[in-house]
Amino acid sequence: MIEQVPLLAEINPGLWVILAGLICTLLPIGHARKAFVIAAPIFAGFLIFQINGLNPGAHFGGRLNFGPVELTTLRIDKLSVVWGYLFCLAGIINGIYALHEKCRMTDSSALIYTGAAIAGVLSGDMITLFIMWELTAISSVFLIWKGGDHAYAAGVRYLAIHVLSGVMLLAGAIMFAQANGGDFMFNEIGLDSPGGWLMLLAMGIKVGFPGLHMWMQDAYPKASITGTVILASFTTKFAVYALARGFAGEEILIWVGAIMTCFPVFFAVVENDLRRVLAYSLNNQLGFMVCGIGIGSALALNGVVGQVFVHVIFKGLLFMSIGAVMYRTGTAKASELGGLFRSMPYTAVFCLIGAASIAAVPLFAAFVTKAMILAAAVYDHHYIPFLMMLFASAGVMEHSGIKVPHFTFFAHDSGRRVKEAPWNMLTAMGIATFFCIYLAWPVGGYQNLYALMPYELDKAYVPYTIDHVVFQMQLLFAAIFAFTLLKRFKLYPAERRAEILDLDWTYRKMGLGIASWASAMWDRLSVQTGRLKTRVLGAAGRRLYQTFSPAGAASEATPSGLAAIMTAGLLFVVLMFEYFAK
């Protein structure tokens, strides 16, 4: 197909998905929209495959010139192609999951959001990256707003933070490009220039660096059911891609990532809203990736790529299962759920598999990839980060691996008897489950994941050694044991209905206080300035009007005599200039 239509190799496949989204905004027929929702990511994935086949390893296309700035809107190389496939796959699964929802806004914004993420990771220059960066933020905020009235403020906060991140990215990109002779290609950035720091900070916001992470736990749990699933797939992984491309091997990221793996554990354990628990656990997973990027060795980066790939799938699976529960019961609060395995057995199984995957149980997805990152940390002698990540791994087991399924499907019976999740949700979860197992299967499974990894290794990492399996099982059993012990002696924090504020306190409470004080002051001030302003502007406008209006001085009909004198005067001026010209 690509041979017949060479133009297709010049157009970023993500743009087709965006186009489909735009069509969906106008399409009133639900079934047709759903066809687009499923077909567009498949088409984009197919195109990526075809284009990647043209120039394996490095395809550049869609070059545009805007004055001195050359844009390369399409780059498919070994790194970006993984994200391209992944986002298409996630788009398909999300589309199937959302099949039951008859909402034009969700369909179109999900498609535009997915397309922007695909186009973003496949873009070759920083300007296109910036545009897609902002587009992901703007299109996805509708998914949050679909969560209902209480989500409105969270959506606004989310949008503000992400637009800020985009602006910082653009500013950083321009500073960086200026220092590099106007080259806007997005490659290794590094932290030698202030532009680099600005870009790192922008990506840090989007990936949820400690201290910059609050939007994630604030907005994701408030979005609509399908919205959360879709949101969790793209934004942060897009930022991980940007970090891997621009800042691989920056030492500071090791520590940032290690801290990022640890701190959400505490919040996740005490949190009651299970979607919020998952948002914390998402944050923690991103920590592993950031840390791997910081280590920067080929093994670590391959681990990151693999981790991203499986993470999107198992994290999506967990969000989907909790979403399915919420769809049937109307809540995701741990304190109000329990015992649902009787009425939603399939969902329970899927959730358990997702939990096993995130906890890196052998034979389940993260087992291979997380181990690569940890191994890379050890090989490069980063022992303290290694221990921190080890602690976090146990924490993951604790809150995502045990807490989420336990409180939802087991624990004390909440007495709810609901129907099993709709068929389309089950299908989507089934597909995700298949990948969770397939991509970690010891024979003919994880090798496929390896084939996608961008960097050559002297010796492929072998995950299924006796040592590793035994070590991992010990860690997991210790975590389970700790959980049981704490539950037994009633030391485990009970599920309470409470909203936990962490750093978002700074802006949700203190910021609100400052803002309301400032607005009161501003009101008073603006009365004064308003009076002054009208007076000044009025005077200026009057003056302009008096000069330039048809009734004004400049428009007085010039009699030809006066005009002739003016001509003579001007001639005199010109002659004077010439006379005194040197």
Added chain:
Amino acid sequence: MSFLELIPDWLLIHGPAFLMALPLIMAAITAILPNKRVAWASTFIVTAILTLTAFSIALYNAEVGSTLYKMGGWAPPHGISLVIDALNAPVIVLIAVMAFITVIYAMPATIAEIKPNKRAPFYAAFLLSIAGLLGMVVSGDAFNVFVFLEVSSISTYVLVAMGAARDRRALSAAYNYLILGSIGATFFVIGVGFLYMETGTLNMADMARILADMDGGSRVSKIAFGFIVIGLGLKLAMFPLHAWLPGAYAYAPTPVTAFLASTATKAALYLLLRFTFFVFDPSYTYVADVLMFVLVGLGVIGMLFASLQAIFQTDVRRMLAFSSVAQVGYMLLGVGIATTASVAAGYLHLLNHAVIKGGLFLALGAMWYRFGITRTQDFQGLGQTMPWTMGAFTILGLSLVGVPFTAGFVSKINLAEAAADAGWWWAVGIIMLTSILALIYIGRVLLMAYFQSPPEVNGNVVDRNEAPLMMLFPMWVLAIASVVIGVEAGVMVDAATRAAELLLGTG
């Protein structure tokens, strides 16, 4: 060059003479034609032939380079010569095409605006004006430039005065134009006289050679330059010598306004380029000083003042007329910076602005034709009552502002780049500022047209009443042209660059 093969050889060789002879002769015949429909048809055919000729001459020029045509076989400096080179070939095409387009449009417009017994003379004067403009552009001889300048000017005074059937103020405007235009032409011919005194020749190429030998010449040539700049400045409506322009544009018949706005001032600007860079040279200090201080200074002041004035106008045609004065400022700025890139940008703006302003005036004429609209407040609801006309107006208006993917954007961005390259950062600021002012005066009208509902007459909302096809077609040709230039600017930019390279001797 398959197109050129279709053109007979004699037309290519004698084309320059043919360009001005044909309309001159046909003007005389048209004047005595009894039937106004036949008069229109003959004008239409003449302009069609002229367009074809202009195109083939331009293509031929692109192929073989500059050509010199000796009138009657007499070689210069004694005989009269006609020159076709990269500088005037695009202007010839511009004049011919604009003439052709306005003639199509004139068919319905004259029926509304010109008294029946004046229509044949109208077309005759129109043809004369075309002959004069083409003549002054192709002529290689300074005195003949003056002659044709007068031919075109006098016929234009007549044309403007013919607007009296619509608005009596056309008479005073034409009178004003007559006085000032004559002063301009006189200044010009005085300048040419001084030059003749200094160099002993009237042939422009010869003048240039002799002046260069004399290293710019004595004080006489300085005075000559001063007179020529002011004379042409008056003709091209350089601020503050633009007093004649708003009246003439506002009250002339619509096709005349469109034709004048897109060709007359442009031909004068072409002459200014020809004299400052070709006959004289910016390497003479007095030329450089005048360029730097007078042309740029007046250009920039004009850009600001005229734009502000345009904002406050209540008559739409006067608004566009002031906008024309402002746009002349851009071109003068480009000329004044005097680098190849800037002159190319100024030249490009000359061509683009002709397309844009011509189209805008055509659209305004159609609005007057249907609804008698002259004031800005009458635009309310035009987006519904005349959607096609308003569509063309919108495209062209945005092009005037300089929205990306339009002709105006291409020339403004080129000019800004040229100014920045020359280190004239303040000029870039002025260009941006005046573009914003342009956005205000165009936006004001567009808002009125699209966001207000049509007015009610006797309790009924005014119905849709689109302009006739013969009016829509010309304005849409120009609107589409402005977008095509904006998207695919290569050809135009190349032509402008070649002209600038010829002028500055850098090609």
